[in-house]
Amino acid sequence: MTVVGIDKIGFYTPGYVLDLVALAKARGDEPDKYTIGIGQDYQAVIPPNEDIVTMGANAAKQIIDDQDRQKIDMVIVATESGIDNSKSSAMYIQRLLGLSEFSRTIEMKQACYAGTYGLMQARDYVTLHPEKRVLVIAADIARYGLATPGEVTQGGGAVAMIVAANPKILSINHDSVYMSRDVMDFWRPLDRSEAIVDGHLSTDVYKEMFMTLWQRYVQQNHKSIDELSAFVFHLPYTKMGKKALLQILPQATEQQQSLLMNHLQESQRFSRQVGNLYTGSVYLSLLSLLCHASDLQSGDDIAVFSYGSGAEAELYSVTLQSNFEEYVPKTLLHDLLEKRQVVSVATYEDIFKQQLTRSQIDTTTAMRSTGYNLLGIQDGMRIYE
Numbered sequence: 001m002t003v004v005g006i007d008k009i010g011f012y013t014p015g016y017v018l019d020l021v022a023l024a025k026a027r028g029d030e031p032d033k034y035t036i037g038i039g040q041d042y043q044a045v046i047p048p049n050e051d052i053v054t055m056g057a058n059a060a061k062q063i064i065d066d067q068d069r070q071k072i073d074m075v076i077v078a079t080e081s082g083i084d085n086s087k088s089s090a091m092y093i094q095r096l097l098g099l100s101e102f103s104r105t106i107e108m109k110q111a112c113y114a115g116t117y118g119l120m121q122a123r124d125y126v127t128l129h130p131e132k133r134v135l136v137i138a139a140d141i142a143r144y145g146l147a148t149p150g151e152v153t154q155g156g157g158a159v160a161m162i163v164a165a166n167p168k169i170l171s172i173n174h175d176s177v178y179m180s181r182d183v184m185d186f187w188r189p190l191d192r193s194e195a196i197v198d199g200h201l202s203t204d205v206y207k208e209m210f211m212t213l214w215q216r217y218v219q220q221n222h223k224s225i226d227e228l229s230a231f232v233f234h235l236p237y238t239k240m241g242k243k244a245l246l247q248i249l250p251q252a253t254e255q256q257q258s259l260l261m262n263h264l265q266e267s268q269r270f271s272r273q274v275g276n277l278y279t280g281s282v283y284l285s286l287l288s289l290l291c292h293a294s295d296l297q298s299g300d301d302i303a304v305f306s307y308g309s310g311a312e313a314e315l316y317s318v319t320l321q322s323n324f325e326e327y328v329p330k331t332l333l334h335d336l337l338e339k340r341q342v343v344s345v346a347t348y349e350d351i352f353k354q355q356l357t358r359s360q361i362d363t364t365t366a367m368r369s370t371g372y373n374l375l376g377i378q379d380g381m382r383i384y385e
């Protein structure tokens, strides 16, 4: 069977960030609760001229070249921060990136899980059509509301991945186990821009689904924990990954336990700086691991646990390809995160409350990115450049 997987991967988050120690002080909480108890240091602040379209296009712009433009005939955008109830965000992204009109463009939703569904669809499509490539984007803005328990776990950004045959970075293995169960742990009714969450229930369901799928994975694939070099998790907050992994860690040898815990920390580093990306979170963990772990080798298998409230989860593995490290955009991502401007709690609150009205055109240029921007909304139509 043709080997198919992630050929290129990019990540984008806007240039503004909130220090969570400052937020803890402003909310009358202990900073250690945020940085140690929950495991978050900073969160991305999304200015009004950015949304899932601009962030998704800005992430994809980093990785797409002319050969990709010729071969991509499907664009899948996974998001739970949709900008229109009818028109897909993938349509705007296709135009902004100059992709062929002879493409399928579609948006997918199932809370934080949909990026994995998109990736699996892309893998299966390219397996059947090895000369084609698929652009998969997972883009979101995690909003819980000012002074809510979920506020510390906000964030935003986009991960873009090109799925191709004979991929440069990793192959996606055919060993998935998955499950869905109707649970009310997190939802966002159509008239709300902030999520409603029962965070403690969500943590319990996440941990339980991980255990259930792990047992199924081991049984179906005859694999043990010692054969996996790392686990990457969907991280609504970084402590979540630790809670899940600790449940199965005693199954590993002592040496393997310390390797898996080191790799877990490396996979959490970007999320600590950015916060929750919803659909993109688990792929940001993967990227963080690839950027920070110096002992990974080609042929290593990494387990990926994707979870979307509501709730749906999938566990599968990927295999690192030869010279994968040459294709991981380490410097670019470190620069992107380093160059962000820290804003005060008051500025963050102002930005959070700003909503462009349907007839308003935003003429301010102060917060515009050097990439794609939302210029405004006129008669309900979004205008991007």
Ligand code: COA
Pocket (backbone or CB within 6 Å): 030, 032, 033, 034, 036, 037, 038, 112, 149, 150, 151, 152, 153, 185, 186, 197, 198, 199, 200, 202, 203, 206, 236, 237, 239, 307, 309
């Ligand atoms: N120093 C160190 N740790 C501290 C602390 C301090 N001063 N104060 C509290 N903590 C720890 C707690 O012991 C707890 O650790 P534990 O989870 O290992 O038990 C942790 O900090 C969080 O404290 P808690 O009281 O549970 O916080 P909370 O009720 O404010 O809720 C979340 C935290 C993460 C559940 C909440 O922010 C949330 O719901 N976020 C959204 C999560 C989400 O979106 N889930 C759905 C998608 S998967």
